[in-house]
Amino acid sequence: MSDTTGTLERENELVRIAAALEAAADGSGRVVIIEGPAGIGKTRLTQETRALAKVRGFGRIQATGDELESAMPWSVVRQLVERSISRYGGEARARLMAGPSGAALTALGEAPSEAAGGDAALARTLHALWWVAADLASFRPLLITVDDAQWADLASLRFLVYLTRRIADLPITLVVATRPPQERSGPLAELSAGRDAERILPRPLSAGAVAALSIRGGIEPAAEVAAAVHAATGGNPFLAGLLVDELEIRGARLDEPSAAGIVTGLGPSAIFRALLARLPTDAIALASSAAVLGSHSEPRVAGWVAELDDVRLAAAMDALVAGHVLSTEEDQLVFVHPVVREAVLGQLRPGERSSLHAKAARTLREAGAPVARVAAHLALAPTGTLPDAATLLRAAGAELLADGDAASAVEHLTRALAETPRDHDLRADLGYALLRAGKPGRARQLLREAAVAASNPRDNAQRHTAAASATSLLDGPKAAIAELRTILDAWPDLGNDPARLVLEARLAAMCSLLPDESLQLAQRLLGFAELPGRTPEERTLLALLAQRERYCKRPAQDVAVLAARALGSGAFLEDVADGADGMVGWVVAVMALVATDAIVPAAAEIAGARARVRQGGSPMEFAMVSMLAAWLGWRTGDVGAVAGEADAVIAALADEEPGTQAAAVRATATHFGILAALEQGDRSAAVGMLAAFDELHAEHTQLIPATRLNDPRAILALASDEPARAYEFAMALGDAVLAADLDTPTVPWRSTAALAALRLGEDGQARALATEHLHMARLWGTGTDVGAALRVLARIGVQRRVELLEESIVVLENSPARLELARALVDLGEALRVARRRKDAHDPLRRGAELAAVCGSRVLRQRALDGLASLGDRPRKMMFSGHESLTASERRVAQLAVDGRSNRDIAQELFVTPKTVENQLGRAYIKLGITGRRQLSDALG
Numbered sequence: 001m002s003d004t005t006g007t008l009e010r011e012n013e014l015v016r017i018a019a020a021l022e023a024a025a026d027g028s029g030r031v032v033i034i035e036g037p038a039g040i041g042k043t044r045l046t047q048e049t050r051a052l053a054k055v056r057g058f059g060r061i062q063a064t065g066d067e068l069e070s071a072m073p074w075s076v077v078r079q080l081v082e083r084s085i086s087r088y089g090g091e092a093r094a095r096l097m098a099g100p101s102g103a104a105l106t107a108l109g110e111a112p113s114e115a116a117g118g119d120a121a122l123a124r125t126l127h128a129l130w131w132v133a134a135d136l137a138s139f140r141p142l143l144i145t146v147d148d149a150q151w152a153d154l155a156s157l158r159f160l161v162y163l164t165r166r167i168a169d170l171p172i173t174l175v176v177a178t179r180p181p182q183e184r185s186g187p188l189a190e191l192s193a194g195r196d197a198e199r200i201l202p203r204p205l206s207a208g209a210v211a212a213l214s215i216r217g218g219i220e221p222a223a224e225v226a227a228a229v230h231a232a233t234g235g236n237p238f239l240a241g242l243l244v245d246e247l248e249i250r251g252a253r254l255d256e257p258s259a260a261g262i263v264t265g266l267g268p269s270a271i272f273r274a275l276l277a278r279l280p281t282d283a284i285a286l287a288s289s290a291a292v293l294g295s296h297s298e299p300r301v302a303g304w305v306a307e308l309d310d311v312r313l314a315a316a317m318d319a320l321v322a323g324h325v326l327s328t329e330e331d332q333l334v335f336v337h338p339v340v341r342e343a344v345l346g347q348l349r350p351g352e353r354s355s356l357h358a359k360a361a362r363t364l365r366e367a368g369a370p371v372a373r374v375a376a377h378l379a380l381a382p383t384g385t386l387p388d389a390a391t392l393l394r395a396a397g398a399e400l401l402a403d404g405d406a407a408s409a410v411e412h413l414t415r416a417l418a419e420t421p422r423d424h425d426l427r428a429d430l431g432y433a434l435l436r437a438g439k440p441g442r443a444r445q446l447l448r449e450a451a452v453a454a455s456n457p458r459d460n461a462q463r464h465t466a467a468a469s470a471t472s473l474l475d476g477p478k479a480a481i482a483e484l485r486t487i488l489d490a491w492p493d494l495g496n497d498p499a500r501l502v503l504e505a506r507l508a509a510m511c512s513l514l515p516d517e518s519l520q521l522a523q524r525l526l527g528f529a530e531l532p533g534r535t536p537e538e539r540t541l542l543a544l545l546a547q548r549e550r551y552c553k554r555p556a557q558d559v560a561v562l563a564a565r566a567l568g569s570g571a572f573l574e575d576v577a578d579g580a581d582g583m584v585g586w587v588v589a590v591m592a593l594v595a596t597d598a599i600v601p602a603a604a605e606i607a608g609a610r611a612r613v614r615q616g617g618s619p620m621e622f623a624m625v626s627m628l629a630a631w632l633g634w635r636t637g638d639v640g641a642v643a644g645e646a647d648a649v650i651a652a653l654a655d656e657e658p659g660t661q662a663a664a665v666r667a668t669a670t671h672f673g674i675l676a677a678l679e680q681g682d683r684s685a686a687v688g689m690l691a692a693f694d695e696l697h698a699e700h701t702q703l704i705p706a707t708r709l710n711d712p713r714a715i716l717a718l719a720s721d722e723p724a725r726a727y728e729f730a731m732a733l734g735d736a737v738l739a740a741d742l743d744t745p746t747v748p749w750r751s752t753a754a755l756a757a758l759r760l761g762e763d764g765q766a767r768a769l770a771t772e773h774l775h776m777a778r779l780w781g782t783g784t785d786v787g788a789a790l791r792v793l794a795r796i797g798v799q800r801r802v803e804l805l806e807e808s809i810v811v812l813e814n815s816p817a818r819l820e821l822a823r824a825l826v827d828l829g830e831a832l833r834v835a836r837r838r839k840d841a842h843d844p845l846r847r848g849a850e851l852a853a854v855c856g857s858r859v860l861r862q863r864a865l866d867g868l869a870s871l872g873d874r875p876r877k878m879m880f881s882g883h884e885s886l887t888a889s890e891r892r893v894a895q896l897a898v899d900g901r902s903n904r905d906i907a908q909e910l911f912v913t914p915k916t917v918e919n920q921l922g923r924a925y926i927k928l929g930i931t932g933r934r935q936l937s938d939a940l941g
Contacts, residue, residue, distance in 0.1 A: 007044070007045075007048055008205060008209040008212060008213060008237065009203070009205055009206060009209045010041065010044075010045060010048075010202065013034075013045055013200050013202060014045070014048060014052070016032070016198055016200060017032055017045070017048075017049050017052065017175070017198075017200070018052055020032050020173050020175075020198055021049075021052055021053055021056055021058065021141075021143070021173050022056075023173075024058075024141050024142075024143075024170075024171050024172055024173040025056060025058075025141045025171065026171075027169070027170075027171050027915065028168060028169075028171075029167030029168050029169065029170040029171065029172045029173070029174070030167070030172075030173050030174070030198060031164045031167060031173075031174045031176070031191075031194065031196060031197040031198065032049075032173065032174070032175045032176070032197065032198045032200060033175075033176050033178070033191060033192055033194070033197045033198070033199045033200065034046065034175065034176070034177040034178070034200045034202065035177075035178055035179070035180055035192055035199065035200070035201055036179070036180070036201055036202045037179060037180070037236070038179060038238070038337075038338060038339045038342075039236045039237065039238030039239050039337065039339050040202045040204070040236055040237065040238075041202050041237050041238070042147065042177035042178070042202065043147055043148075043177065043337070044237075045177070045200070045202065046062075046145050046147050046175060046177050049143065049145060049173075049175050050062065050143065050145060053141075053143035053173070056141070057140060057141070058140065058141045058142060058143045058173075059084075059136060059137070059139065059140050059141070059142045059143070060142075060143045060145070061080045061081075061084040061136070061142070061143070061144055061145075062079070062080070062144075062145045062146070062147070063076045063077075063079035063080045063145075063146050063147075063152075063156075064076075064079070064146070064147045064148050064295065064296075065146065065147070065148040065149050065150060065151035065152035065153075066148070066151055066294045066295045066296065067151045067294065067295065068292075068293065068294035068295075068376050068377075069151070069153060069294060069373075069376070070151050070152065070153050070154075070408070071153065071372070071375075071376050071379070071396075071400065071405070071408040071411070071412065072153055072370075072372040072373060072376060073153055073154075073155045073156075073372070073399055073400055073402075073403035073405060074153065074155050074156055074403065075152075075153050075156065076146060076149075076152045076153060076156035076157075077129060077155070077156045077159055080144060080146075081129070081132055084136055119404070120576075120583070120618065120620075120621065121402070122155070122158070122403065122404040123618030123619070123620055123621070124616055124617055124618045124621070125403075126158060126159055126162045126618070127162075127617070127618050127619055127911070128616060129159050129162075129163075130159075130162060130163060130166055131908065133163055133170065133172060134170055134907075134913070134914065135904075137170050137171050137172045138904070138914070140171075141171040141172070141173075142170075142171065142172045142173075143172075143173050143175065144163075144172060144173070144174045144175070145174075145175045145176075145177070146160065146174075146175070146176045146177070147177045148177065148178070148179075148295070148338060149176045149177060149178035149188060149191070150178045150179040150181070150182075150188065151295075152188075153405065153408075154186075154187065154403075154404065154405040154407070154408065155403040155404055155405060157186075157187035157188055157191070158187050158404060160174070160176060160187065160191060161187045161190050161191060164191065164194055164196065164197065165655040166655050166913065168196075169913035169914075169915035169916060170913065170915070176191055178191070178192065180192070203235075204234055204235025204236060205230075205235040205236075205237050205240065206230075206235065207226060207227055207230045207235075209235075209237075210226055210229055210230040210233070210235060210240050211223070211226035211230075213237060213240055213241060213244070214226055214229055214240070214244045214254060216244065216248060216254060219254060219255050220254075220255065221244075221254040221255060221259075222254065222255050222256060222257045222259065222260070223257075224257040224259075224260040225247075225254050225255075225256075225257065225259045225260045225263065227260070228260035228263035228264065229243055229244060229263055232263050232264070232266065233268075238337055238339060239268055239271075239339075242268075242271055243263065243266055243271060245324070246266060246271050246274060246275070247259060247262060247263070247266075249274075249278075250262065268339075268343075269343075272340070272343035272344075272346075272347075273347075275323060275324075275325070275343075276343070276344065276347060278323065279319055279320070279323055279325070280315070280316065280319050282306070282308055282312050282313075282315060282316040282319075283315075283316040283319035283320050283323070283325075285306040285307070285308065285316070286302055286303065286306045286308060286313065286316040286317065286320060286333075287320055287325055287326065287344050288306070288344060288347075288348060288352070288356060289302045289303075289305035289306040289356060289359075289360070290302045290326065290333045290335070290341075290344075291335070291341045291344040291345045291348075292305070292345070292348075292353065292356040292357055292360055292377075293305065293360055295334065295335055295338060295341055296329075296332045296333065296334045296335075297332065297333050298331070298332065298333070299313060299317060299328070299331070299332075299333050300313075301360075301363060301364065301367065302333055303316075304359075304363045305356060305359045305360050305363050307359075317333070320333075324336055324340075325340055325344070353380070354380060354381055354382055355381075355382075357377040357378075357380040357381040358377070358381035358382060358385040360377040360381075361374050361377035361378045361381050361385050361386060361389075362385065362386065364377065365386060365392075371392055371395050371396050371399070372396045372399060372400075374386075374392055374396075375392050375393050375395070375396030375397075375412055376396075378392060378393055378415065379393065379411060379412055379415045383418050383419055384419075389416070389419050390416045390417075390419035390420045390423065390426065393412045393413065393415050393416035393419070394412075394413065394416045394426060394429060396412050397409040397410075397412035397413040397416065397429065397430075397433060398429070400412060401432070401433050401436060406433050406434075406436035406437035406438075407437050409433040409436070409437070410430065410433045410434055410437050410439070413426065413429055413430040413433050414430060416430075417430055424449070424450045424453035424454070425450070425459075427446045427449060427450040427453075428446070428447060428450035428451075428454075428459070428463050430446055431443045431444075431445075431446035431447035431450060431463070431466065431467070432447070432466055434446065435447075435466055435469060435470055435473075440469075440470035440471075440473040440474050441470070441474060443466070443467075443470045444467045444470035444471060444474065447463045447464075447466050447467035447470065448463075448464075448467050450463050451463035451464045451467065456499075457497070457498075457499035457500075458498060458499045458502060460499065461499040461500065461502035461503050462502055464484070464487050464503060465484070465502060465503060465506040467483070468480040468483050468484045468487075468506060468510075469506075471483050472510065477510055477513065477514060478514075480510055481507065481510050481511060481514075481517065484503055484506060484507040484510070485507065487503060488500070488503055488504065488507065491503070496528065496531065498535060498537065501528075501531075501535065501537040501538060501541065502537050504524075504528070504537070504541060505536075505537040505540040505541050507524075508521060508524070508525060508540070508541055508544045509540065509544065509585075511524075512544055512547070512548075518548070518551075518740070518741040518742075519741065521544075521548065522548045522552055525541065525544060525545040525548055526545070528541040528542065528545060529545060529562065531565070532565070533565040533566055533567075533568045533571070534568075536572075536575040539566045539567070539568055539571065539572045539575060539585070539589075540566075540585045542562050542563075542565050542566035542589070543563070543566040543567075543572070543585045543586070543588045543589035543592070544585070544588065545562055545566075546559050546562040546563040546566055546588070546589055546592040546593075547588045547589075547591075547592055549562060549592075550592055550595055550744050550746070551741060551742050551743060551744050553776070553779050553780075555779070555780070555781045556595070556596040556597065556780050556781045556782045557596065557781065559592055559595070559596050560592075560593060560596035560597075560598045562592070563589045563590075563592040563593040563596065563598070564593065564598070564601060566585075566589040567586070567589050567590065567593070567601070567605055570605070570608050572585065572586045572589060573586055573605065573608055573609055573612065583621060583624050586605075586609075587624055587627075587628060590602055590605050590606065590628050591628065591631060593605070594628070594631055594632050594635055595635075595744070595746045595782075596782060597635070597782040597783060597784055597815060597816055597817075599632065599635070599636060599816045602628075602632055603632060606625060606628050606629050606632060609621075609625045609628075610625055610629075613625055614908070614909055619652040619653060619655075619656060619911045620652075620653070620656060620661065620662065620665070622648075622652050622910075622911045623648075623649045623652045623653050623656075623662075623665050623666075623669070623911075624665055626645045626646075626648045626649045626652070626669070627645070627649050627665050627668045627669050629641070629645045630642050630645035630646050630649065630668070630669055630672040630673070631668070631672060633645060633672070634672050634675065634676075635784060635816065635817060636816045636817065636818060636819075637816075637817055637818035637819025637820065637821070637822070637855045638818075638819075638855060638856065639676050639679045639680060639819065639855050639856035639857050640676075640856040640888055640891065642672050642673070642675070642676040643673060643676040643677065643680065643856075643887075643888030644888035644889060644891065644892045645669070645672075646669045646670070646672050646673030646676060646689075646888075647673065647887070647888050647889045647892075648889070648892070648910055648911075649665060649666065649668075649669035649673075650666065650669055650670070650673070650689075650692075651889070651910070651911070651912050651916070652910070652911040652912070653665065653666050658696050658697055658700075660700060660703065663696075663697040663700035663703055663705075663706065664700075664703050664704075664705045664706075665705075666693060666696070666697065667693060667697070667700075667703065667705035667706045667708070667709055668705045668708075670689050670690065670692075670693045670709065670712075671705070671708060671709055671711065671712050673686075673689050674686040674689050674690060674709075674712035674715075674716060675712055675715065676888070677689065678712075678715060678716065678719055678859070679819070679855075679856070679857040679858070679859055679860065680856065680857070680858050680859070681858045681859045681862075683716070683719060683720070686712070686716055687716065690709070690712070690713065690716070693709070704736075704740065704742065707732075707733060707736040707737075708733060708747060710729040710730065710732050710733035710736070710749070711729075711730070711733055711747065711748070711749060711752060713729040714726040714727070714728075714729035714730040714733070714749075714752045714753070714756065715752060717729060717756075718752075718755060718756060718759070723756045723757075723759035723760050724756075724760060726752065726753075726755075726756035726759075727753055727756035727757055727760060729752075730749050730750075730752040730753035730756055731749075731753055733747070733749040734749045734750065734753065737749065743776075744776075744780070745773060745776045745777040745780050745785045745789065746780070746785060748773065748785075748788065748789075748792075750769045750770065750772055750773035750776075751769075751770060751773050751788065751789065751792040753769050754766040754767075754769035754770040754773070754792060754793075754796060755792065755795065757769065758795070758796055763796065766796045767793075767796050767797065770789070770792050770793040770796050771793060773789045773792065773793075774786070774789040774790060774792075774793050776789075777789040782815065783811050783812060783814050783815025783816075783817065784812070784815045784816065784817040784820060786811050787808045787809075787811040787812035787815055787817060787820055787821070787824065788808075788812075788817070788820045790804050790805070790807050790808035790811065790824075791804075791805060791808045791820070791823060791824045791827060794808065794827065794831070795827065801831045802828065802831050802832065802835065805824055805827055805828040805831055806828065808824040809821065809824045809825060809828060809844075812824055818851060818854065818855050819851075819852075819855045819857060819860075821851060822848050822851035822852045822855055822857065822860055822864075823848075823860060825844040825845070825847050825848030825851065825864075826844070826845060826848035826849075826852070826860060826863055826864045826867065828841075828844045828848075829841045829842070829843075829844035829845030829848060829864065829867050830845070830863075830867050832844070833845075833867060833870065833871060838871055841867070841871060842868070842871055842873070845864050845867045845868050845871070846864075846868060848860070848864045849861050849864035849865055849868065852864055885927045886924055886927055886928075889920055890920050890921075890923055890924045890927070891924075891940075892910070893906055893910070893917055893920040893921055893924065894920075894921065894924045894928075894936055894940060895940065896909065896910075897921060897933055897936055898933075898936050898937045898940060903917045903918055903921070921933075924936075928940075
């Protein structure tokens with residue numbers, strides 16, 4: 001085919017692409033989607049983009065989707081990553097392989113295990129791959145091109161979507177060329193419709209451009225011929241060029257108007273039939289074999305499938321290259337265009353294609369090809385092609401499921417079942433895959449059948465729990481709960497045998513989400529109070545029991561014992577790392593531990609989780625751990641840490657989908673972030689955080705963590721002198737927790753409502769609420785909650801104020817709650833001053849001011865200083881400059897820099913981009929009045 005297509009009528013597209021490259025060169029990543037039908041010129045634009053990037057000094061990595069490889073996980077990513085990494089050596093390679101980049105390549109190279117699957121594992125791999133891109137772009141700006149993305153595998157498409165959400169701060173231009181998506185949902189549709197992408201839709205060529213395309217040997221075509229070519233091809237540049245080539249082959253003179261008559265009988269199908277008809281028999285056989293093998297194949301393998309010896313293979317290759325069917329690139333046979341491959345496949349009868357796939361499977365198996373590649377052909381070949389076909393298809397299906405492509409896994413496992421229809425273990429695997437693929441009806445049927453036929457009780461239980469999950473999707477959680485109870489009622493009474501606990505753990509997890517199941521759940525969970533916590537199921541049940549006991553007016557020390565046993569000194573975290581249901585159970589157990597004032601073991605769990613996440617976690621896992629750290633910081637009174645952790649959560653989740661899990665984690669971080677901001681006197685920041693959450697998660701207001709935002713809403717309203725609104729928010733929270741049977745003094749809605757009622761002049765209501773809160777706190781028994789409740793009651797009861805505050809201080813002295821202690825001290829000092837005991841007031845005010853400063857509460861410290869000033873002391877007003885003016889995020893980044901971390905290391909640890917770290921350090925330098933890292937340590941003091 002002539003190469004005169006060039007960039008005819010593509011000047012505007014190239015200008016837009018060049019602008020995207022310039023932006024990336026300046027550090028602002030861009031995404032370009034080139035979308036259009038086959039032959040419209042997407043590949044040519046991609047090639048021109050690479051040429052433009054080369055001139056600008058970009059690094060360039062590329063990949064092409066292949067229809068046959070669409071069921072091979074990470075095939076496109078492997079093309080991108082493995083070639084690019086292989087170019088580097090020495091220090092550069094060591095840098096790339098350190099941290100997440102090395103973890104990503106390891107993950108791609110490892111065979112999946114059953115435990116390795118799931119969304120959490122996929123999220124970790126996606127984040128690690130993002131770091132590969134970030135690291136490659138750290139040497140020079142980077143262009144990533146993916147052609148024929150409509151045939152890319154699902155895992156790779158998910159990575160491209162992940163990258164587009166986090167590309168803004170990277171010097172990367174991502175160009176994806178694709179045919180229009182066939183489905184309205186999924187990663188390819190998301191790429192196509194992405195609001196931040198530059199979407200280029202190449203238009204068909206005009207009649208004038210087709211005329212220019214038709215020039216051969218300097219001879220311009222007759223106007224009638226050019227018009228006929230344009231009409232026949234619709235301005236499609238590839239088809240137009242192919243048609244003109246066919247006219248030349250037939251000896252037609254393009255400058256003769258009469259040649260237009262030939263064009264009318266030459267549609268695309270006729271052209272391809274003519275093209276293939278001119279080929280020798282061996283060339284047709286080789287083209288057919290190559291087409292079945294994919295868009296590119298090894299000549300040797302294609303020759304084996306076509307049953308050609310070396311001499312005949314060489315001749316056939318020459319004929320295909322001369323006929324513009326194939327080209328040879330890097331020892332591969334590559335079709336000149338996907339349309340040509342599709343035409344070759346279109347000439348094959350179904351039986352012929354199936355037979356060729358069988359030959360390909362046998363050939364690749366003998367050659368030791370990867371299982372996924374062999375299975376891709378087995379899926380399209382007749383049964384009985386290989387004696388171990390079922391085993392190979394099952395292994396490939398497991399890999400697909402582990403990498404998140406449940407739909408392709410279903411296809412492979414269905415095909416495997418055709419080989420061995422009585423294999424009930426295989427039926428179970430297919431049921432699990434169907435459940436992941438969103439087909440619960442068929443999944444439930446297979447899982448129930450497989451459960452009945454299970455060879456051991458544990459498999460029976462696991463299949464029944466999966467079937468119940470399908471029932472939940474089909475008929476609702478109530479039906480699933482009833483199903484599990486029926487199974488358990490019929491289960492042999494062997495005590496807490498491991499298989500039974502599989503069912504009990506799933507039943508408890510389902511019931512924990514439904515408020516009206518809470519009472520029955522609590523009673524059932526009590527039967528597991530003595531479990532030793534040796535297995536994941538035992539730990540899950542103990543964690544859920546600890547959670548329930550928080551709301552059942554049980555002493556905190558009993559809950560702490562349960563939570564500690566559930567956590568198993570890090571064992572629960574091992575379950576999560578090995579691919580258990582997720583971190584939610586672990587989070588619940590740690591939250592229970594923090595609520596009981598068991599700070600040391602809780603901090604150890606959080607530290608262990610941080611270390612794991614740092615080695616290869618996902619943004620969501622990082623956010624969960626930081627959320628717990630914020631809760632821990634609030635209980636202990638470290639305002640700066642709370643602010644830093646809350647900021648870290650919000651930053652890590654900035655590009656995550658705003659789903660239920662993200663909403664719950666962000667709500668909790670927002671909760672404590674608002675409280676920290678108010679302690680620091682930054683009311684505008686508190687308002688901004690709340691508004692940001694409300695805007696992003698308007699659909700998640702009924703989530704328990706979202707309803708608990710009414711507590712900081714109420715406190716913010718009090719700080720804004722709106723006691724009526726504060727009372728409304730606090731009581732709304734009370735109604736919500738009471739309705740859900742989730743009332744606990746660690747959610748202090750009564751205290752907040754009491755302070756609001758006091759401001760409204762409702763002293764009796766305020767006293768009743770505060771008294772009830774103190775009663776609940778005493779039942780719970782932690783120093784933090786009892787001391788805080790005493791302090792609030794003291795603010796309402798004038799007669800016993802000093803006595804109650806002194807009792808509060810005694811209790812809080814023996815608790816980890818430093819900020820609550822500082823509040824009680826300042827309140828006592830003010831109460832003594834009002835009671836004209838000025839000498840006695842001095843010491844608690846001074847100590848309260850010192851402790852407030854340690855905790856990082858500017859507001860409380862200023863209150864204490866004002867109180868001391870009224871006693872005649874003249875302490876200096878707080879002027880926040882230097883290190884005190886840093887935000888929590890700036891302080892955290894600066895401290896990590898002082899500790900010797902590079903910008904890249906800091907970004908990896910905090911799950912942000914290197915540019916974000918650079919910007920935060922820059923702002924810190926300005927506020928500290930320094931010019932670089934060497935001065936940071938002294939400036940931070």
